[in-house]
Amino acid sequence: MKVLKLILESFRFAWNALKVNKFRTILSLAGVTIGIFSIITVFTIVDSLEKSIKDSFDFLGTNVINVEKWPYGLGGGEYKWWEFLNRPHPDYKEYEFVKDKVENAAGVSIYAVRGNQTYKRKNNSTYYNFLLGVSYDYSEVFDVKIESGRYFSRQEVESARPVALIGINVAEDLFPNVNPIGKQFDIRGKKFTVVGVSEREGESFIGGPSKDDACLIPYKSFQKMYYSGRRRGIGSKIALKGRDDDIGLVELEAELRGIMRSKRMLKPKDKDNFALNRPEAITNAIGGVFDVIGVAGWVLGGFSILVGGFGIANIMFVSVRERTNIIGIQKSLGAKNFFILFQFLFEAIFLSVIGGMVGLFLVYLITLIPMGSLESSLTLKNITLGLGVSALIGTASGIIPAAMAARLDPVVAIRTN
Structure with missing residues (x-):
């Protein structure tokens, strides 16, 4: 209890010193404020950019492996496209074979994609959409959120029924102010009946495909419309969802x-004539780029932090000099060395943390500025980082002046003018 009381008393002395020297306190705060503002602003924007870009690739699935003709080519080195050119695309028979044999998958699906599609209904039409032909198991591999209606039945998929699950943008363009469930629209002159509408996903930050503009139909219905052969036409992909x-x-x-x-x-000596692509390889590559940007943020903000740290250290040396007589009186009345040490160390930490809090507040104001499709927010991780760095800088800046104050001889200190 005695130690706790002394610590609280040290806090009180430090706080009073800061209030008495307000102008000096503000000058000391400036360096740390600018430094924390610079670092956390960079991290906040980088985190927001990274999240937005990674979210844009959510349509590729998570914890998924795709069997495809072409590899992503993210491993570095030369992309030997001529070796992949004559590979066959995965087909439906291979999908059935994989589904029958695989034991370590939570779900297996085959799908094919066709972009830039025009859908029509009476006088309404919509363009720049993408069409997916999917097997019944598609919802087991990819996240399909339905706002109204339902998903396909197994019978509809296996019998190639002309049914469709459409995105919210497609529904609004083709069926304004009308419930689209049970209504028909045209895809390449063939009528499809809407059985469901997916939830709104929002605009992709990088302008990539959004589920809001998608239309899902049974895979076999897709095959009837577009030749999806092994070597020509539109290539299919076999997607497998991994177990947790x-x-x-x-x-x-x-x-x-x-x-x-x-x-x-x-x-055994033959090379694979297929690619096993993992969508997280794309997000990992993106993460590597942002790691480099994060280092740049530390470098830029680090100089400001360093200047702020020196500023606090200088102010603390001056403070020790100004209060040498008071230190001597306190020690002559029985104040312990750690009490004097804490008194000045807490003052330095207070200065730095308050400066960090001001910097974080400025970052918060930045996040309130509209940035289009980029949603920025000050995360708990960055708040903790900002306060932690501030406290560390305050400790490093104040430890030497505080130690000098604690080691002063009380008789010499009292006599000092």
């Missing part, structure tokens, strides 16, 4: 590679 206990999808990838090589009768 398969960390890194290591087991699924190894099993899937063996299944595909077996199905395509590849010899």
Whole structure:
């Protein structure tokens, strides 16, 4: 209790000193404020950009492996497209084979995509949409959120019924002020009946495809409209959802590679004539770029923080000099060395943390400025980082002046003018 009382008393002395020297306190705060503002602003914008871009790739799925003809080519080095050109696209028979054999997947689906589609209904039409032909298991691999209506039935998919699950933008363009469920519209002259409308996803930050502009139809219905052969036409993709206990999808990838090589009768020395693509490879590559930007933010803000730290240290040396007589009186009355140490150390930390809080407040004001489709927010992680860095700078700046004050001889200190 005695130690706690002394600590609280040290806080009180430090706070009173800051209130008495307001102008000096403000000057000391400036460096730390600018430094924290610079660092946290960079981190906030970088985090918001990274989140927005990664969210734009959500349509690729999470914890998913795609069997495709073309690899993503994110591993560095030369992209040997001529080696991939004659590979066959995955087809429906391979999808059925994989689905029958695989044991480490939570879901298996086949799908194909066609972009820039025009949908029509009476005098209404919509363009720049993309059409997906999907198997019944598509909803087990990818997140399909339905606002109204329902998903396909297995019978509808297997019998290639002309039914569709449309995005909210498609619904608003084709069926303004009308419930689209049960209504028909045209895709390439063929009528499809709307069975469901997906939830609004919002505009993609990078301008990529959005589920709001998508239309899902049964895979076999898609095949009737577009030739989806193995070597020509629109290529299909087999998507597999990994199990939660398969960390890194290591087991699924190894099993899937063996299944595909077996199905395509590849010899042990033959190279894979298919690609196993993982969407998180794209987001990991993006994360690497933003890590570099984050380092740049530390460098830019670090100089301001350094200047602020020196400013606080200088103010603390002056403060010790001004209060040398008071220190001598306190020690002659029985004040312990750690009491004097805490008194000046807490003052330095207060200065730095208050400066950091002002910097964080300025960052918060920045997040209130509209930035189009970019949604910026000051996260708890960045708040904690800002306050932590401020406290660390205050400790580093104040420890030497505080130690000098604690070691003063009380007789010498009292006699000092």
